[in-house]
Amino acid sequence: MTHNNNIIKHLFLFILISSFFGIFYFENQKASGTAADADRINRQPKIEEKIITDKKKNIEIGSGDTYGVLMERAGIGGAIANNIYEAAADKYDLVKIRAGRALELIFEKDSDNLKELVYKIDSEKEVSVRNLKYFGGTATTSAWMAKVKPIDYEVKIVTKEGEVKSSMYAAALENNIDERAIIAFANAFQWTIDFAMDPRIGDKFKFIYEERYLDGKYVMPGKILAGYYINNGKRYEVYYFKETEDNAGYFNAKGNSVQKMFLKAPLAFKYISSGFTTGRRYVTAFNVSTGHRAIDYAAKYGTPIRSVGDGTVIFAGWNGPYGNMVKIRHNGTYKTQYGHMSRFAVHKGAKVKQGDIIGYVGSTGFSTGAHLHFELVKNGVKINPLKEILPPGKSIKKENRDRFFAKIKKWQKALK
Ligand SMILES: [Zn+2]
DSSP, X not given: OHHHHHHHHHHHHHHHHHHHHHHHHHHHHHHTOOHHHHHTOSSOOOHHHHHHHEEEEEEEOOTTOOHHHHHHHTTOOHHXXXXXXXXXXXXXXXXXXXXXXXXXXEEETTXXXXXXXXXXXXXXXXXXXXXXXXXXXXXXXXXXXXXXXEOOOEEEEEEEEEEOSSOHHHHHHHTTOOHHHHHHHHHHTTTTOOTTTSOOTTOEEEEEEEEEEETTEEEEEEEEEEEEEEETTEEEEEEEEEEETTEEEEEOTTSBBSOOSSOSOSSOHHHHTTTOOSGGGSSBOOBTTTTBXXXXXXXXXXXXXXXXXXXXXXXXXXXXXXXXXXXXXOSSSEXXXXXXXXXXXXXXXXXXXXXXXEEEEBOOSSOSSSXXXXXXXXXXXXEOTTTOOOOOOOBOOHHHHHHHHHHHHHHHHHHO
């Protein structure tokens, strides 16, 4: 009998361990990173340890559920629930918990006593309320202490690549890249490439980014660390760099910020990603001979339109064939103009920042379907926005340059 029990015990352990490694083998396969990337798992997951020492219960928050009701449903006494609530109060008000998320309760395995409550406030932060008896206090301590801290994801670095056959978005999906990572990657190029107009068949891209896991399960992409996009034979690169604690962003290989005076497109990538094929099929580009000195972006009715740069709204109203139109003055040299809007989001005189929503796509004026008519005016002359070369972005400060170049060396190697 004992002998049998031992076999069962070992069999169980074997299944437990092999399923654990099985999951990770699968995840590594899915990520299709290089061998070096697979080695770069920043922090090994602590699943085994948790299985042995704690019991975790996830209480899903449904619509209409309140903290008190959920705790009661989880079998936590009113006094304890109240102590946790009070301890959390000045860090996070547990009344504000949201449906679709969860309260994570961690119990001591043997006693079933509650050790900790964790609630993820958003994708970055969580509040943890711990019973000090289990976290450095004495056996008789019963106080609870709350802390808001970054979510401790397990981070895996992955490398993905693709080749454009119809659009960058389609190419990325074909390569099983998470849509959120594609959007984040494209956003790093939003001052450099107009993904509605610029892509060509045969364009190539490759990028390195973080994947976030919790308890071994994939949650979401994290930061885009580095990448390139080869557009029509020209290679553009981005590298993430934290210059100071509150100044992080993307830089090219020379150490110039990729952020420029104007965004390349007045519609965000996530709205144009699936609607466009390579370049000009659904859009009209700037064409001097036909007199169409603008770019037309086909987009769904109601798609938000953003100002490509900082400036002042000098016109927001009806303008004949342009229908509802907004004009923005950026400086003494440049203006941008946006036509056929369904609605305005700004008034004349308003100050706007780059990326601010100024209105919504429509089909007002002389227009046969929902699209945005976009013009760039330089010194009073309408010019081709796709061809205009703007001054490079700010460069990294001298004292930080060595650190930057040292940091990107490994990314450059991986992107070769
Ligand atoms: Zn037009």
